[in-house]
Amino acid sequence: MRILSIDLPWSTATGNYGFAWVDLSAPTKAVATDARPSSADAVDRVFSAFAEEQGSFDVVLVDQPVGEGETATGGYRPVERAFANSAFVTNGPHRIQAPRFQPGAAHATKGRATAESAERHFGNGRTVVVESFPQLSILPLLDFSLHRGLRVEAVTGLAAHKRSGRLAKDAARQLVSAFEAWSRIVVTGPAADPAQPQPDALDALLALLPALEVLAPSGPGADLSCWLHSAPPDSPEHPSALRRSRRLSARAPWMSPLENQVGPAGVRADGILSLRLPGWPAPSAPRRPL
Numbered sequence: 001m002r003i004l005s006i007d008l009p010w011s012t013a014t015g016n017y018g019f020a021w022v023d024l025s026a027p028t029k030a031v032a033t034d035a036r037p038s039s040a041d042a043v044d045r046v047f048s049a050f051a052e053e054q055g056s057f058d059v060v061l062v063d064q065p066v067g068e069g070e071t072a073t074g075g076y077r078p079v080e081r082a083f084a085n086s087a088f089v090t091n092g093p094h095r096i097q098a099p100r101f102q103p104g105a106a107h108a109t110k111g112r113a114t115a116e117s118a119e120r121h122f123g124n125g126r127t128v129v130v131e132s133f134p135q136l137s138i139l140p141l142l143d144f145s146l147h148r149g150l151r152v153e154a155v156t157g158l159a160a161h162k163r164s165g166r167l168a169k170d171a172a173r174q175l176v177s178a179f180e181a182w183s184r185i186v187v188t189g190p191a192a193d194p195a196q197p198q199p200d201a202l203d204a205l206l207a208l209l210p211a212l213e214v215l216a217p218s219g220p221g222a223d224l225s226c227w228l229h230s231a232p233p234d235s236p237e238h239p240s241a242l243r244r245s246r247r248l249s250a251r252a253p254w255m256s257p258l259e260n261q262v263g264p265a266g267v268r269a270d271g272i273l274s275l276r277l278p279g280w281p282a283p284s285a286p287r288r289p290l
Helices: 043-054 078-083 105-122 135-147 166-183 199-215 244-250
Strands: 002-007 016-023 030-037 059-062 087-091 094-098 128-131 186-188 225-229 255-257 271-275
Touching: 002 199, 016 043, 016 199, 030 043, 030 199, 043 105, 059 105, 059 199, 078 225, 087 135, 094 135, 105 128, 128 271, 135 166, 135 199, 135 271, 166 186, 166 199, 199 225, 199 271
Parallel strands: 002 059, 030 186, 059 128
Antiparallel strands: 002 016, 016 030, 087 094, 225 255, 225 271
């Protein structure tokens, strides 16, 4: 089982593509990471070059909204309104709240096209392409680290590893160390560069964690992987329409626990792969494969 996570630049004219990938069938598992510069209309070119070097994958994760976004309100998809700013962890003097979605509806059609491009370039006939958002791993990693006494004091916010200076490098190193402690898999490449960690490669690494918890569960997170539905099966009330005291429990029907298997090949446009964030309820929608 080979898994690839791709961090995509919001603008194709600037920024980097981040990659993180792992072969779960390898005798010695390691997550490799890479970052590649972007330029205008580069998606197919970058994907083609990477696929030529690394081959196909069984699961591909992309960090752009995947779907059409027809039922959006204020630019946000229903899944984004249901879960936005719904969890927090206190790390020293810092209260870190997540997730902070950008309005996904405006990008959903482009994201679907990107996911289909990834399926073409990396597909092997059974490949699934899934939306996975890096921020959805940061609070669980912080919670895990704080409970085990691991150093994460440099992680003062969701973008701490993306800023400039020594503290950003420290935050990146601490997130990589937390990832390795959680997954028990070593990380190589620019995400783990001790001198200059690469934030785009690190974001791809963070988005990889929920898929690992589905397909190679570890001790700390074996029951934390879940699916956040774009449109829940029974159409329950939307949490954002309820009083704050009722929102927490109202999110449960928007979440499904995930089976340790991959479903039919294709692009998943019905939600987001995630870890259950601190304070979120246990999922109550039917269990499903990835």
